[in-house]
Amino acid sequence: MTAAAHLPVTPPGPRPAQPLVMEARGLVKRYGHVTAIGGADFELRPGEIMAVIGDNGAGKSSLIKALSGALIPDEGEILLDGQPVHFRTPSDARRAGIETVYQDLAVAPAMTIAENLFLGRELYRGGALGRALKLIDRRRMLTEATEHMKGLQFAIKSMSQPVETLSGGQRQGVAVARAAAFAQHVVIMDEPTAALGVREGNMVLDLIRKVRDRGLPVILISHNMPHVFEIADRIHVHRMGKRAALLNSQKISMADTVSVMTGAIKPEDLSADVLAH
Structure with a gap:
């Protein structure tokens, strides 16, 4: 017969605080005599x-x-x-x-929804010519934009439609x-x-x-x-x-x-x- 396992017991007391993703300590910003931020924490x-x-x-x-x-x-x-x-x-x-x-x-x-999604971060075609001429890979951008929107369950008819139609x-x-x-x-x-x-x-x-x-x-x-x-x-x-x-x-x-x-x-x-x- 196997002996019962001895499980570790968590000692009573407060749980440790979660680590912070972002923190601000004592931020100050002045514009002349005007204080916009006066020792702010976050x-x-x-x-x-x-x-x-x-x-x-x-x-x-x-x-x-x-x-x-x-x-x-x-x-x-x-x-x-x-x-x-x-x-x-x-x-x-x-x-x-x-x-x-x-x-x-x-x-x-x-611009299209897909183009807006990659605005400033456009994807370029591979190969020497694609890199040299900075040819935008619209097909890949369209595919990745569609997958991303599906992941967020955001209902849009087509990633190819201009944003002005939304x-x-x-x-x-x-x-x-x-x-x-x-x-x-x-x-x-x-x-x-x-x-x-x-x-x-x-x-x-x-x-x-x-x-x-x-x-x-x-x-x-x-x-x-x-x-x-x-x-x-x-x-x-x-x-x-x-x-x-x-x-x-x-x-x-x-x-x-x-x-x-x-x-x-x-x-x-x-x-x-x-x-x-």
Whole structure:
């Protein structure tokens, strides 16, 4: 008779915190006498949707620009997978695996969906002639674009149709899909549903969930509180140039969140269970 195996027992106590995909510590950005970022911290964990909210002028756009390479902080540091990074341009951030989707529908309307998906990252034909003349491999781009869209379950009739034939929600979907195709670490979405109706906004939210479900953490900047509470795992409240609070979207009400954002409720007056860690 075989003796029973002795399984290791996990000691009681708090579980170790998840490693951070992205972290910002003490970011500062000044423009003369104006402080746009005043010692801001930020943390993003694997596989989460982190909403960033704040009133107009709170500095959240400056924070996101720093994280995406569009702004160089005067002080502080940004870490990616625990390693310090120094972004001088958005291209630096993209090379590090950070993709940003802006609210102004940054697509080329006259180009096809497949061409937009590979915009700035075109695939070229093999062989000496293809490389020398930089002949675009449209067939391969079409095939890979189709497979990528299928993976996101994004319904489009043909990858060969011009983007200008799509609705606003579908165009934003192409921008989101492009970010998901090339991001290796983080996808940042700046007000992705701001210009959309209810139906198309919900379509983009569903696409954001699918991006997260594929393992990519998402930073969502939004003024749309119903969307924030529908999709976010945690909420970063930005106020007066820095993080005011980190909230658990499952524990706090929308009204109290808005009150924290506007300063009507002080973070120290919140109960411990609504604070995220």
